[in-house]
Amino acid sequence: MKKWLAVISGLLLIGLVLTGCGNSADSKDSKSKETSALQEIKDRGKLKVAVFGDLSPYGYVDGEGKHQGYDIYLAKRLAKDLLGSEDKIEYVTVNAEERVDALKSNKVDVVLANFTKTPDREKVVDFADPYMKVAIGVVSPKNTAITKVKDLDGKRLIVTKGTTAETYFTKEHPDVNLEKYESKSQQFQALIDGRAEALADDNSYLYAWVKENPDFEVGIKEVGEVSTINPAVKKGNKELLNWVNDELKTLSAEGFFEKAYEETLAPFFGADIEAKDIIVTND
Structure with missing residues (x-):
């Protein structure tokens, strides 16, 4: 009887050890997934961004088939600072209803498609800091x-x-x-x-x-x-969210958004609208 108790105790101990190892492995795997978002983009070599294709002057396709506009100007800078070149970007054209699904299905990394932050949308995506008001x-x-x-x-x-x-x-x-x-x-x-x-x-x-x-x-x-209009990332992608927020602060400090306004929006608005009426900076 004592021998059987010893055997059973031994098996239970082994089970606990294996369970602990399994939990440790799961924890490491979870942590790896949590911290690999930026590396995944770097390994891919392209930042995938959801944009509008028919919303001038924010996101549109010009007569030569090139993406243009204020949102595009920002998207290029994000790609440049993350991957070293503004050309390392894949535009995914969406309509308003497709923005959330584009993130949920991993079709894109970031949405820059005039995405207004609302309480309902905050439940399904993570919004970075604002870059426009509306x-x-x-x-x-x-x-x-x-x-x-x-x-x-x-x-x-x-x-x-x-x-x-x-x-x-x-x-x-x-x-x-x-x-x-x-x-x-x-x-x-x-x-x-x-x-x-x-x-x-x-x-x-x-x-x-x-x-x-x-x-x-x-x-x-x-x-x-x-x-406010904000960049958005997939719900729970804290690493990319934090990177985008840090980037927005850096860009604000260097006057990037004022320059973006002058190059992409001012020609459309004329003298009636000023940069301060549209842009939001994150100092």
């Missing part, structure tokens, strides 16, 4: 300008699916009839075609759009609260 604006034809939100009751208002404008008007103004589109280019064309009385989206690029479309005006410059 509010919802409403644009309409000059000859039938919409200047008050109450003027929209019972009327058709164009929004892009997955945007803060869609969320805001759905929750706060249910009497407004929303016409929902998949992309920025589709929504603006719908407004030009007269398929609705007005269009709601981030005021920061509505200002630029009316410069190119002088028959329209931003009759309502600000609806709801002022929000």
Whole structure:
């Protein structure tokens, strides 16, 4: 009997040791995964960034098929500082609804697609510090300008699916009839075609759009609260998040965002808008 007890005790001891080793291995593996995000990007040799392809002047494709805009300007600098060259970047064109899924499915490392930080979105992605500020604006034809939100009751208002404008008007103004589109280019064309009385989206690029479309005006410059535009990474990717935040602080200190504004946004906005109205620095 004593021999059997000794054997059983020995087996239990071995089991505990093996379990401890297993937990230790799992812990090391978990730690390795947690700290390997940047190395994975370096090994790949490209930073994968989600951007818009039809949102001038923030993220768009020019006549030569090249990505341009304020978000692109920032994306290139991130690639340069992480990988040594602004060319080591892979652009993944998305629409507003695809931004979260692009991170969840590991299609991209970072989203730089005019991504407004909201409480609901914070539940599914990790936002870095802001680099722009924005509010919802409403644009309409000059000859039938919409200047008050109450003027929209019972009327058709164009929004892009997955945007803060869609969320805001759905929750706060249910009497407004929303016409929902998949992309920025589709929504603006719908407004030009007269398929609705007005269009709601981030005021920061509505200002630029009316410069190119002088028959329209931003009759309502600000609806709801002022929000921020932030880079986003996959939920839980703390290593990359911390790197992006450190990078934003470095860029702010050197005046990068003011330079980015002058080169990419100022030509579209003209004298009506100043850099301080759009950019956010992280000192």
